[in-house]
Amino acid sequence: MKPNKNISLYWKCQLLGWSLAGLFWAFSAWMQVQNTPQHRGFSFQLALLHFILDIVIGIAVTHAYYLFAHKLNWVGLKLKSMPAKLILAVFVMGLVYMFLVIIKLYVLRNYFSYSFNETFLGFFAQNYLIVLASGIRLMAIWVLAFHLYHYAVMEIDTAKKYARLEVVAREAQLQQLAAQLNPHFFFNSLNSVKALISTNPVKARRAIDLLSDLLRNSLYRQNTDLISLHDEMSLVNDYLELEKIRFEERLQFTITIDEFPDTCSILPLSVQTLAENAIKHGIALQKDGGRIIIAIKRQEGCIRISVQSPGRLNSTVETNGLGLKNLKERLQLQYSNKASLNLTELPGDSVLSTITIPLS
Missing domain, CATH: 3.30.565.10 (Histidine kinase-like ATPase, C-terminal domain)
Known part of the structure; x- marks a missing residue:
């Protein structure tokens, strides 16, 4: 049997979503460079590295939550149970995303900019609030979409089960009624034959x-x-x-x-x-x-x-x-x-x- 090579809907959404986000950030960086007086030019090599690493970081953080949510069965959370758990999850994901992005930015700037001599702690203190706010916003959107999708699927499955139960119950009732009717019909017919025999x-x-x-x-x-x-x-x-x-x-x-x-x-x-x-x-x-x-x-x-x-x-x-x-x-x-x-x-x-x- 040949292995199924089709990409699942989850991975299609992951790749497409984070790729679009990466392209948006690359375009924003390009526009910022173009509007800066006496800019030194836009590095497409650096932009490509940012694009790839942004996709990797986004997928790594969200897929970790995907595995965590399935392991603890959070995909089946009821609406009233969602807010407290999801707010905590979004904040933790935002923190992890913040650290990974700041490490990425620090390493790339340190490697590509010869004039960059800032310490990591100084760079972190200067940028963590902006990156944390951005990370929490992104993770909130992702987590909300993830759970709304699973909630919709759960509701559809429940509706299908109830519909199937109704169909099974209806079929059982019809069969029971038919079982009552057939003997009734044939007993009457047999009485007609009996009257003719003599x-x-x-x-x-x-x-x-x-x-x-x-x-x-x-x-x-x-x-x-x-x-x-x-x-x-x-x-x-x-x-x-x-x-x-x-x-x-x-x-x-x-x-x-x-x-x-x-x-x-x-x-x-x-x-x-x-x-x-x-x-x-x-x-x-x-x-x-x-x-x-x-x-x-x-x-x-x-x-x-x-x-x-x-x-x-x-x-x-x-x-x-x-x-x-x-x-x-x-x-x-x-x-x-x-x-x-x-x-x-x-x-x-x-x-x-x-x-x-x-x-x-």
Whole structure:
């Protein structure tokens, strides 16, 4: 495996930041020399040495703090803990920076200027306040930027963790709801087959074939949050055909669907739940049966799924059953309160169930 030769963001910022600072100081020195009467000229060799040593000193002091902060886990400091510790750190870094810069200045002046004969202590006493103030200012800027960056990263990581926990919790709830709904659906279907076995074995065999298809489709899709509209309607067709075998002429149904993209997806068993509810609380309670009308339409950026069936709305039974209660919770979880499920009693003894979801 080849070693990773990419420079980290930290070192890019270090090199770029201190290089820009060094260039600024070199330019300031050049301007000062140009504005000095009878100047002896600007030494580019000396300026290059200052530039290199300024970068080395700046990186040495700040990287020492970088190592120190990571060792003591100061990168995870809370806001209320920062001021006291960081003020002390900035002052210490400023002192170290001051000593290194004054040593650099003294050595270079002593080497490049033959007329320079000042003692180190005298030179130090003359310059330490200016260099210390400059060092504290620089270190304060660096430390503030360093900790603000890490604080921002920490906040982003925390937000990501909470978001991930919410997603995991939502997926767990959806799986739990699906686990409740599948047995409920198949127990009802098995009861339909059971009713046919003694009266019409031929239709019972056909019903078993349809039920096996329904079971196969459900098992293959049990871990998916969404399925295509086409697949859901295929399941609904099989379910209604299965129920028509039981109810015969008492059950009629009509399905109309607007054109939707192939990628259009909805909740599994959502339309089927409304169809099952219409049969259980509508067709099964009507002596002459009736017609179920399923319409899926595009409406203002949403998918509107409606199932109309004969009967009257019984709020204590029909709207609080396991199927609809389960469906409401799944819609709320999947679409974050952007979907709705409504049941309305219409004139002429019919009930309209409507799901409205965003068009993905």
